[in-house]
Amino acid sequence: MKTVRKVLAFIFLSFICIISLVPFIWVMFSSFKTNSEILSGTVGLPTGFHISNYVTAFKLAPIGTFYINSILVALFATVLNLIICSLAAYVVVRCQFKAKGIITLMFSLGLIIPGAALIQPLYTILSGAHLYNTLSGLVLVYTALGMPTTFYVMVSYIKTIPYSLEEAAYIDGSGFVRTFLQVVLPITRPAFATAGVIQFLFAWNEFQFALTLTGETGKRTLPIALYYFKSAFASDYGAMFAATVVVAIPSIITFIILQKQVVAGLAAGSVKG
Amino acid sequence: MKKNTKWVVLFLLPGVLLFSFILLSSLFVLTGSSFTDWFIGSKITFVGLKNYIYLFTKDKVFIESIKNTLIWIGLQSTIHVTIGVIVALLLSKKKWYSSAVRTIFFIPNIISSAALGMLFLCVMNPQFGLINGLVSRITGDRFVQNWYNDPKTAFLSVTLTWLPYAGLVTILVMAEMSAISEELFEAAKIDGATSFQIDMQIILPLMKNIIGTCVVLAATSMLQKLDVIMMTTSGGPGSRTMNMPMYIYKTVFSNNNYSLANTQGVILIVLGVVVLKIIRKVFGMDKED
Numbered sequence: 001m002k003t004v005r006k007v008l009a010f011i012f013l014s015f016i017c018i019i020s021l022v023p024f025i026w027v028m029f030s031s032f033k034t035n036s037e038i039l040s041g042t043v044g045l046p047t048g049f050h051i052s053n054y055v056t057a058f059k060l061a062p063i064g065t066f067y068i069n070s071i072l073v074a075l076f077a078t079v080l081n082l083i084i085c086s087l088a089a090y091v092v093v094r095c096q097f098k099a100k101g102i103i104t105l106m107f108s109l110g111l112i113i114p115g116a117a118l119i120q121p122l123y124t125i126l127s128g129a130h131l132y133n134t135l136s137g138l139v140l141v142y143t144a145l146g147m148p149t150t151f152y153v154m155v156s157y158i159k160t161i162p163y164s165l166e167e168a169a170y171i172d173g174s175g176f177v178r179t180f181l182q183v184v185l186p187i188t189r190p191a192f193a194t195a196g197v198i199q200f201l202f203a204w205n206e207f208q209f210a211l212t213l214t215g216e217t218g219k220r221t222l223p224i225a226l227y228y229f230k231s232a233f234a235s236d237y238g239a240m241f242a243a244t245v246v247v248a249i250p251s252i253i254t255f256i257i258l259q260k261q262v263v264a265g266l267a268a269g270s271v272k273g
Numbered sequence: 274m275k276k277n278t279k280w281v282v283l284f285l286l287p288g289v290l291l292f293s294f295i296l297l298s299s300l301f302v303l304t305g306s307s308f309t310d311w312f313i314g315s316k317i318t319f320v321g322l323k324n325y326i327y328l329f330t331k332d333k334v335f336i337e338s339i340k341n342t343l344i345w346i347g348l349q350s351t352i353h354v355t356i357g358v359i360v361a362l363l364l365s366k367k368k369w370y371s372s373a374v375r376t377i378f379f380i381p382n383i384i385s386s387a388a389l390g391m392l393f394l395c396v397m398n399p400q401f402g403l404i405n406g407l408v409s410r411i412t413g414d415r416f417v418q419n420w421y422n423d424p425k426t427a428f429l430s431v432t433l434t435w436l437p438y439a440g441l442v443t444i445l446v447m448a449e450m451s452a453i454s455e456e457l458f459e460a461a462k463i464d465g466a467t468s469f470q471i472d473m474q475i476i477l478p479l480m481k482n483i484i485g486t487c488v489v490l491a492a493t494s495m496l497q498k499l500d501v502i503m504m505t506t507s508g509g510p511g512s513r514t515m516n517m518p519m520y521i522y523k524t525v526f527s528n529n530n531y532s533l534a535n536t537q538g539v540i541l542i543v544l545g546v547v548v549l550k551i552i553r554k555v556f557g558m559d560k561e562d
């Protein structure tokens with residue numbers, strides 16, 4: 001009985017690993033094949049490392065530009081999101097004021113709104129504010145959509161910091177802002193790391209608003225590159241494979257390197273659900 | 274606790290401004306325009322509940338999109354979560370491969386869904402895809418399918434791009450499990466409990482809350498699946514794999530019917546709230562906080 005269960009567990013876990021890894025590995029191998037190889041032999045290894053697909057991919061779609069856009073948008077959306085949420089979370093935890101309930105509600109409201117509902121309204125609002133088809137527009141949207149998670153992570157973390165530290169700073173004559181900057185922020189670093197990684201990955205991977213809030217190629221982010229291939233260059237399979245690998249790799253590497261932060265962030269961020 | 278009204282206001286201001294600009298005004302436009310007729314470039318006229326009545330009585334594609342969305346919510350909050358929990362239970366026995374499997378299982382969740390969609394578009398491609406390649410090697414060409422374009426297989430093929438990939442559930446449940454004290458297991462072992470009994474009678478009951486959370490996450494994720502569908506079937510063939518986000522997108526950008534899209538948006542939000550309430554009730558999550 002026990003061995004049967006062990007064997008079943010082994011088979012099940014192997015199956016899980018296969019379905020998670022094999023599609024990606026197959027696409028990676030295929031990205032080094034020539035178009036004719038792709039069309040004939042479907043399962044086998046490539047005959048050699050043809051990096052020509054990558055060259056074509058970068059030529060067909062301005063992947064370089066997309067990359068830079070993605071990095072800029074994700075970076076600014078993360079920094080802005082962390083600043084805004086840490087400020088708000090700090091006063092919500094440490095200060096007394098009437099609107100506290102409303103503020104907390106406001107920061108978590110984003111959770112119950114599926115992004116798809118906002119496609120048209122955000123398109124209208126950003127157009128009206130002359131932010132349609134700009135990277136700044138995307139940065140603002142991502143910053144706002146990421147607020148619930150970051151706010152929650154920050155609030156839970158700041159709650160664990162003993163107030164005596166700040167009290168000591170006040171007694172030493174430090175002001176409100178200085179205490180926040182010099183006493184609280186340094187201790188809150190782990191929360192910044194956790195929330196920051198999650199926010200960065202969210203902004204890096206986001207597709208829907210990147211598609212609907214930008215119009216021209218020069219302003220688009222990496223996930224849109226794939227849509228570009230699907231609609232415009234669907235016959236150049238090799239380049240399509242190469243583009244998929246180029247888009248997927250950074251997220252995978254980020255996750256493997258920062259696994260601890262990602263897991264902590266997901267665990268903390270999910271509780272609010 | 275300090276009283277410092279000036280700083281409180283200044284610290285909250287950026288968040289409040291951004292919230293008002295992005296979310297509050299969107300919700301205002303969304304709800305307001307759902308009671309109007311508003312096409313691209315046209316004047317906006319008030320029409321009352323016309324859009325709502327039209328969607329529920331005349332728009333067959335919309336009905337199908339709700340039906341599909343609900344089916345996917347049902348599948349995702351049951352089968353998907355179960356797969357994730359089973360993997361977490363198996364990996365909790367701290368084997369040498371536990372953390373490797375956890376990492377591998379999470380890869381499909383961590384890459385951009387656009388990339389995942391593209392991955393599957395290639396894997397399921399009728400001419401050169403991996404699946405047909407394997408199928409034809411094993412059985413000949415009899416079971417080779419045009420997975421995403423055949424009405425018989427499209428729904429299943431789309432479902433398979435997310436249903437088995439429960440890495441997030443596994444990670445969340447495992448994080449919660451690590452908080453259970455070892456003594457509990459020791460005591461159970463001394464009492465002669467098998468590891469299966471420990472899983473079923475000790476771990477699972479303690480995991481009730483996090484599993485509830487996972488069900489919420491899995492269900493609500495189905496309310497925003499646009500990217501994968503867009504990369505694979507765009508809702509087709511016909512409207513076989515149409516879900517609510519995809520239909521909203523089509524209504525905005527293909528039909529240019531802004532008010533109808535926003536009416537769907539309102540319904541989507543309401544549906545989300547209802548689903549959330551039901552799940553929280555089932556898992557008894559309303560009592561806490």
